[in-house]
Amino acid sequence: MAARFTRPAPSMATLHALESALASFRISQPTIGKRFASHQAQGRANKAKQGPGKRLGAKKIAGEYVVTGNILYKQRGTLWFPGDNCFMGRDHTIHAGSPGYVKYYRDPLKHPKRKYIGVVFERNQTLPQAPGTPTRRRLGMLAYQMPDQEEEIVTADLTTAPALENDAAAPATQIRQEPQESRSVTITKGKKGDRQEIKLHLRPGGMYRQANWEIGRAAERSKAAMSVRPFKPGDRFAAWRKRTARVARSAERRAMTRGGKKSKK
Amino acid sequence: MALERSARPLAQSLRCTRHERIALPIRSFTSSTARQETETQQQSTKPPLDPFTVATPRLERKLLREQKKIPIGSRRRRAAMLTSPNIPFVELPYQCFQEARKYLQEDRTQKLEEIRVQRERIERLADKVVVDPSEQQKKNHRLRSMRQYLEELKILADINDPMIKKKFEDGQGDMNKPIYRHLADKKWRSHKRLLLMQRIEQMHVTPDVLAKVDPIVETTLSFTGPSRADRHRVARMVQHGDIVDSRVSEKAPTLRIQPFQKGEKLYTIAVINPDVPNVAADAFDTRCHFLACNIPVSPTKPYVQLGRLNKEQIVLPWLPAFSQKGLPYQRMSIWILEQPPQGELPAGSNDALPSKPLDVKALQENEKSSTRENFNLRGFVGHTKTTPVGVDLFRTVWDEGTAGVMRRAGIIGGDVEFKNKRIEPLPYKRLKENRYR
Known part of the structure; x- marks a missing residue:
């Protein structure tokens, strides 16, 4: 009933x-910006800030003495390349490959734009080497007399290997000193005709079982897998024979199913 | 079926019983009678082995064993050849193909005519008498360029011939003819030479042994393997830079040196190992494992058995390749050095000059060239005025057989093991340890 007495709403045109x-009488313009109830907090919404510094850059300066494995330069990407007697790590870090003195250099004959870090053996040597000269190398090894081939000590079960001289505590720690491999047990498992030898290892926690990777590869040793002729990647003749047989087979099958109508050309 | 209605009905196997619709014997495109064909069919119960048609590995081995022939082309091609009528190009019933052949033949006659004209021109210019030395120089230059053009024409005359292409691909090309030498050179440069140069550069054979090398002869290395049960020795091909078992490389290898230039030349072969350890100097020395001179090689006679050379040729006999335990691999670089020519040829002639033989006795007496240790190949090349024209490489590492090989060859040091020298860490690490102790 109340709706009957309400005035009808003015049309949009009138309002406008x-x-x-x-x-023209208003002092301030209507605000354009809006605020919403929720605010994006995750992702790229608020512009990534600079993280902590990664401590990149030169760790050894030119002419400094380094030994094998020392880090010479840490970088993202390859600002510098490994030169003589240097190598590059997984994250493009340049390491020294042999003891010597660090050199930072360019080698236009090797690459026109690359910058290299190298190591020289003497302080006065320079890099790159003159073209055509033998590469400077160090042996870095010493010669030793090889020990004579000792007779292999065969130990039976329940007997301990003869203790070494001056080894008072040898028998007490014998089991621990033995390699884990020697404790493995070999059993046969599987159906008749498909029996396989399985090696059980002593796992942490005192249980004897196969490693997970061995269980995963068990199918490869099965009878069915062994009966498959191994695939030879380069054997084009076998591939050709196989393909020819397949083409003939499919042609025959097609001829059977469609009454040979389609195969006519 | 689609297969039998295609352009080549003979592509099917004759032995296959499924295709009984084919009436045997098959008539091919020959003019012979059917009776003859049945006779050949009867013979085919035990056909003689043909290097063009042996298609199974067993028959290939049989061919190699009985006739000492190597099967030609791919196995797939040989299997196809078994059933193909093998019609010569002249009789092929394809009009477009025959028209193309006619066009190529016309081009060939044109080239032959040009060759004849060029020959006459060269003769005429060579007969011309010139007094002024500058004129003489000009004449010689002109003769040389004319000869070069003539050689190009010789190749252009034959390069489009399908028969020549077929013969070359079957490995039956005559290396005395310039066209086959040209094709062989092109084939070598397209892949094998690139591979060789990559190995030589990446393993730093140049500049470790010689400053640089620009090979112009193809080298293929093979060792004779151990004899099998049937007393048949199998040659083991060695790819450039392969690591070879020390027992295999105990005996001297066979080298195939394939030059692509005319004529027989004398070569010097040196095998240099630049990775000999020198503990006292903490460096690497070189060692010469083999040195022989005056080895004649021509495009048709490329094989050199290093173990079977004359005593008058050998300066240093073969020393087995060996690498002591713990050492990195040893590069055995094989160098083919061309000996300098005798005298000079008149400009414009195409003859191959004989090489100057080296004085082997003098080399044997010279201490520098007759000692294996610290052999300097750079000095040898400069001294004998030879030029490196070919290179090959194989590597050796310590393996189970090395100790035995060294013992048999009378080399001491088979029981020496090399271990990395301990490098003192930089002092700041030690300080740290002291602090926490």
Whole structure:
């Protein structure tokens, strides 16, 4: 009933005209920005900030003495390349490959744009080497007399290997000193005709079982797998025979199913 | 079926019983009678082995064993050849193909005519008498360029011939003819030479042994393997830079040196190992494992058995390749050095000059060239005025057989093991340890 007495709402056109007429009397313009109830907090929304410093850059300066494995330069990407007697690590870090003095250099004959870090053996040597000269190398090894081939000590079960001289505590720690491999047990498992030898290892926690990777590869040793002729990648003749047989087979099958109508050309 | 209605009905196997619709014997495109064909069919119960048609590995081995022939082409091609009528190009019933052949033949006659004209021109210019030395120089230059053009024409005359292409691909090319030498050179440069140069550069054979090398002869290395049960020795091909078992490389290898230039020349072969350990100097020395001079090689006679050379040729006999335990691999670089020519040829002639033989006795007496240790190949090349024209490489590491090989060859040091020298860490690490102790 109340709806009958309410005044009808003014049309949109009227409202618009009123708004534009009042606009000239307004002091401030209507605000454009809006605020919403929620705010994106994750992802790229608020611009990534600089993280902690990664401590990149030169760790050894030119002419400094380094030994094998020392880090010479840490970098993202390859600002510098490994030169003579240097190598590059997994994250492009340059390491020294032999003891010597660090050299930073360019080698236009090797590459026109690359910068290299190298190691020389004497302080006065320079890099790159003159073209055509033998590469400077160090042996870095010493010669030793090889020990004579000792007779292999065969130990039976329940007997301990003869203790070494001056080894008072040998028998007490014998089991621990033995390699883990020697404790493995070999059993046969599987159906008749498909029996396989399985080696059980002593796992942490005192249980004897196969390693997971061995269980995963068990199918490869099965009878069915062994009966498959191994694939030879380069054997084009076998591939050709196989393909020819397949083509003939499919042609025959097609001829059978469609009454040979389609195969006519 | 689609297969039998295609352009080549003979592509099917004759032995296959499924295709009984084919009436045997098959008539090919020959003019002979059917009776003859049935006779050949009867013979085919035990056909003689043909290097063009042996298609199974067993028959290939049989061919190699009985006739000492190597099967030609791929196995797939040989299997196809078994059933193909093998019609010569002249009789092939394809009009377009025959028209193309006619066109190529016309081009060939044109080239032959040009060759004849060029020959006459060269003769005429060579007969011309010139007094002024500058004129003489000009004439010689002109003669040389004319000869070069003539050689190009010789190749252009034959390069489009399908028969020549077929013969070359079957390995039956005559290396006395310039066209086959040209094709062989092109084939070598397209892949094998690139591979060789990559190995030589990446393993730093140049500049460790010689400053640089630009090979112009193809080298193929093979060792005779251990004899099998049937007393048949199998040659083991060695790819450039392969690591070879020390027992295999105990005996001197066979080298195939394939030159692509005319004429027989004398070569010097040196095998240099630049990785000999020198503990006292903490460095690497070189060692010469083999040195022989005056080895004649021509495009048709490329094989050199290093173990079977004359005593008058050998300066240093073969020393087995060995690498002591713990050492990195040893590069055995094989160098083919061309000996300098005798005298000079008149400009414009195409003859191959004989090489100057080296004085082997003098080399044997010279201490520098007759000692294996610290052999300097750079000095040898400069001294004998030879030029490196070919290179090959194989590597050796310590393996189970090395100790035995060294013992049999009378080399001491088979029981020496090399271990990395301990490098003192930089002092700051030691300080740290002291602090926490």
